[in-house]
Amino acid sequence: MVVGDVTTGTDVLIIGAGPAGYVAAIRAGQLDLDVTLVEKDAYGGTCLNYGCIPSKALITATDVAHEAATAEEMGIHADPAVDLARMMDWKDGVVDQLTSGVEKLCKANQVNLLEGTARFADENTVRVSHSGEGQGSESLEFEHAVVATGSRPIQIPNFEFGDEPVLDSKQALALESVPDSMVVVGAGYIGMELASVFAKLGTDVTVVEMLDSILPGYDDDLKRPVKQRANDLGIDFEFGYTAADWHDHDEGGIRVVAEPAEQAAADGGSEASRAAEASGAEQAADERIEFDVERVLVAVGRQPVSDTLDLEAAGVETNERGFIETDSRARTNVDHIFAAGDVAGEPMLAHKGSAEGKVAAEVIAGEPAALDHQAMPAVVFTDPEIATVGMTEPEAEEAGFDTVTGQFPFRASGRALTTGDSDGSVKIVADDADGYVLGASIVGPEASELIAELGLAIELGATLEDVAATVHAHPTLSESVMEAAENALGHAIHTLNR
Template sequence: MESQFDVIIIGSGPGGYVTAIRCAQLGLKTAIIEKYSVLGGTCLNVGCIPSKAMLDSSERYHEIKYSSVNHGIDVDNTRVDLKRMIARKADVVSKINGGVSYLMKKNKVEVFQGVGSFKNKNTILIKSETAEETITGANVIIATGSKPASLPGIDIDKKRIISSTEALNLKEIPKHLVVVGGGVIGMELGSVYGRLGSKITVIEYAGSILANMDKKMGAELQKSLKKNLDFEFLLGYKVTGATNTGDSIAVTAEDKNGDIVTLESDYCLVAIGRKPYTTGLGLDKVGIELNSRGQISTDKNMETNVKGIYAIGDVVEGPMLAHKASEEGIVVAEIIAGQKPHINYNTIPSIVYTSPEVASVGKTEEELKTSGIKYKVGQFPFSASGRAITSGKTEGVAKVLADAKTDEILGFHIIGERASDLIGEATVSMAYRAAAEDIARISHGHPTYYENLREACLDVEKIAIHI
């Protein structure tokens, strides 16, 4: 193998492998280091992709069992084969693993398997189970991602007290699953098992779920999960302990008045978020600075305080999103190649793949209030959408926030069927600084879900057609 490169990338997740491809496209001699035997990082192997596979399978089951009769389709003896469902998930992951490996070969990216760490700013030591070697690079990009976070005093034993990784490989459907954390991971994986018949109790320290999104989105999703699945929410509660008693888990939590509740469940999923993974990189050897949250400090070009060393994705500040990591990687690759790209963090969407889906881009109403920006609101309920009614998917609302003076779209928030796709139009609109009137005056196909966005923009001036 070659040992000298223009760019060395540590980590092969959606930040790392996308960066490697873009570097190669730009004519840079590129190496990528991955400690596991497969490429793709957390997102592909134990995160985004497998969770979406499980979400899709569980949603199909739930719809067949509970909604098909409304379409004049009788299905008897519907049951779940969890083993086969998880096997399908594994097959999906395997196929995409193969795709990433193919892309590395196609783009002539040199792949090294092992743990990479700094010997100096240009030299990386790679340790595998059987050997050690060093490679050098003019530039190094850290893309090592994140790992599940826990709470003080709670030991994730991977048996009954589990993280998202173990939740994707359970051998039984829990009768009762306690989910610690009302964020994206908790709501998605809670939905998987809720659809399969588990009782789900969500314990969240904040006063709402999806606390980082527009408050209306969290409120609407909570209402839907309580109505359609066996979800219970304990909001404003702090988890104080979780004990594996062998066949069950005892979880204790305390509210803001000091009242304590104890819950018994089959499993406890700790889903309070993730933390940057920089263990073993040897950052101290080259003097790379970390902030108070353990993230690698970078400038606007994602360059660390050590010239020629960059960091992207979950190890740096900002939302821990796969597509955010990919965008940052592309920007770094182009900067190294002498180009002048840019990234607009305000137009990076966030998506929750529950049912209904939730998607958001730009500012929330709470953020606009806090900043003192004057704004207008337009909303359109899915219950008034012809396409939603024909599909029986009438839960949700499209909500747009526009500047009170200029009418520029400042934020778009959607809960409803196919919100993950609908947010695309909203994101493009904001990238080109469209006004709500611009979207309102563009013809949208009928009947479609995306015309709900047009109706929301019309509602900014209270001239929506279908409400």
């Protein structure tokens, strides 16, 4: 590519090199298309650099320390010392290995890499501004484009991420020292994952959540073990509150002020506060409460990065939340412009973005591709993990199925007991008439890995008999999936049947 006031061309322009964008670029390259991938920050996007990968690295590292310190029941007595600087170096090494791998894979698949910020000039042209003094900009014409610009953390009033004590998830994953105390605003998956990380590092953590429970959208049976484990870690919760303000404290640190969510909404607070009022969340009190802490982490959700692209110049429409709506083939309202990943809407999952990126590339190449969300898994890397796929029991019944369910508790699993982690269970939802697996949910050890078998069962149209008749190795956690299927059929061996 030539830098300067010139115009170059490409078959496929991809904006954003996260899991949606770089996957789309590689797949398009495999299909012999001329591909240009524009990225303004770092290859791998938020997921590899500031989200999925670094957070899971720290979750694993802090789990190791916590398990070593709490293994007295196994006859192990230890008081591990955590070197945070070395832990962060290890985490950064993992990130660097993966991001450099993305760049190499793109180049190996003949993808043209272009650093800069892209804005649409019209429906077939973008202007790419290059960072750095004297770098200028250039125009790039395309036949097809894929928008994969991802998402950013939502800010709330009075808590600017530029203020040193106020952290977003990216900043929290790069701290150089362990805070003595922290308020986490938001009990969604990001808030709960990071609350556990810091609690295991020794931070006194309080979670402030405007709703009346953790992890909105998940069933109580899934949330209950996570909430209990958080209580065991010493994490405190204040439900029905929203963070209102903070200021420096005379004795050092900061004072975070929270007020009842209904009051915040009545005062004309944030969109999140108004959502709390609409939810009917029970309020814990009628008065403001204060917390004297060292840091505050704001984790109330993410919003699409669609406002930096001048989409209107290309005629691409967004909904009221800023998401670019697409069809099953990843097309926007403009036929030759596609969108993939977080910017294309919920669920905001890296693997969903990658799947959309593949579909977009294949459709552009003339392949008969489309995305089916039926077997799209979702995972929360809390302690214990939560994983779901397919339909819940109420969703299946609403869709007209007569359902049958099977459940197997990990406390009855020999392998779970040998790991010292036996909280939770596997639950399968199936059609009672023919036994087809419709959905599943898991809370417990390695839920993120176990859910894949059930996703494959849904994708292949497998029945309860198929899952139950598949011989699973012993002793393994995956036997719990087989036993849950057997329980639905009424002949589980290691738990009482319905």
